[in-house]
Amino acid sequence: MRYVKISPENTYEFLSRLKGMGTLYAPSKISEQFYDFQEVDDVKDVEFDYHRTIRPPRRFFYPVEETMFTFDTHKVELKEKLPRKERVILFGVHNCDIVALRIMDAEFLDEQPDPYYQIRRQNGIIIGLSCMPDEYCFCNVRRIEFVDAGFDLFFHELPDGFLVRVGTVTGHKLIDPNMDLFSEVSKKDVDNISEFERKKADAFKVKGNWDDLRYLLELRMDHPMYEREADKCLGCGNCTLTCPTCRCYDVKDKPSIDGRTGERIRFWDSCQFRTHGLVAGGHNFRETKQDRFYNRYQCKNAYCPETTTAYCVGCGRCTYFCPADIQFRSNLMEIGGYQEVKK
């Protein structure tokens, strides 16, 4: 792998140059507590020290709502409305969200690729950014606190700039014409990076790995946690909308006023909604709130063979943004019998 170094001032210059290559999105503080990926206007507004964005980066490749087809009801013809090939550059993506995008790839770019996602993803550039975990993070037990793939560039924080890992050919092409901004990595930089990783490892509230959680979830299906916690759940779907790997969608037809034409639209759905498993005749495959709550715990902890991780990447969003204060991590620890590290 290729490693280069960049100073803080040059980072701003690099971001300015990236803006000229496509639409640049980066984390930005949008309220007292919340961050979100926003289109970068002034590069000085980019937030390098953020915990998590309210909306996960999947929305850049799989928007909240999109038109799949336009149709003509008289000819009974559907016309695919594919997205335009527009360059989107995401700067400041944390390791959890990078793995989350790889999980999205596993689902949407399998042997039957989704063309809408595929076109957007092919035109996306991912630039990672290192982070220090807060009390909600548990990516380490998901084995993804350090990523080897899924980014074009990855910025590791140094006391005096960033050490940049180049992950892909696209990454090289971003660096090469801008070598005036980058310098060689020194031995001290490497020591600083390993010190950063050591501090990061220490900062997590949980240690080890949760590989056996899948089995324990299945062996403890009747655990009282489900009933107790599902009772608190409001069924609002915030956990799934903020989740970087949730991908359920529903489809609706929107006919024009004269009924001759229309659009077939897909939009994010949530397994926490009553309608998710509802079929004609009123039968519901996940009838109760507890059924739906249980379903999410199984789905998020299932194994994704392509990333060899769980579908949950431990970003902490579902807990951080839960209006009912349901603690996903603690609930899983209860099932798995895991303990927090005593400081």
Place this chain on the structure above:
Amino acid sequence: MSKEQEPSIYETHKCRLLRKYQLTDLESLFLFRFEDPGVAQDWRFMPGQFVEVSLLGLGEVPISICSSARRVGFFELCIRNAGRVTSAIHQLQPGSLVGIRGPYGNGFPMEQFHGRDLLCVAAGLGMAPLRSVFLYALDNRWLFGNITIINSAKFGNELLFQKELEAMKDIATAENISIVQTATRDPDFEGLHGRATVHMDKANVDPKNCAVAMCGPPAMYRGMFDYLVEKGYDPRYIFVTLERRMKCGVGKCGHCNIGTATSWKYACKDGPVFDYYAITSIPGLI
């Protein structure tokens, strides 16, 4: 062909409704033909697979194909008038056009069934996908041993394809086919009474060398599995088909997800046909 022109996984074909035939109060049989000659020639399916039927402006519904896989360019769907889209399909007149996507799902592993007796057990709408299995066996009669079909419904007038199966009784004995039709809650029905399970002894098959295809409510599977294993049926050849909300058909939209953390499945892609071991080892499938 450039990349842009490759058919999308959501590609919908235009199909014309040729005939509508009422089977019961709620269900009708619809015969469709592909409009595009190229598609008509190439389109194939396996028994147990399903299609997404599209009415533009209303939406899509997943429906099992219930016709013979041998018939090229045409297919039949048995559709219950149950919801928004299916009630509109029931109002279609012959000549109308609909959109069809698919076929989706794994279907029954028919080739594994070759050389064996065949037992089909259907309850209610379950007869729809099993008719395709049954017709496959008739179309390839020399590849199968004895065939038994057990068709059940709550009331006699709800038995799907009752007349068709009844008419077959003339040749059934000579062809080693047994047809058992039973109504579970209909004292007035002029035929057998009780659930499919109580008529299993009428199956004219060799349990040790028999493939079993079932489609019905999950409660039926539980009782049936115990019975079949006790009678010495080979679990490797016991298959059932499950119903879920298959919205996209290609394992993307997530609505048909089933299973647990160790075995997370999409009914539309990993199913809808599952074998005995999947059903008995993955909680939540039935």
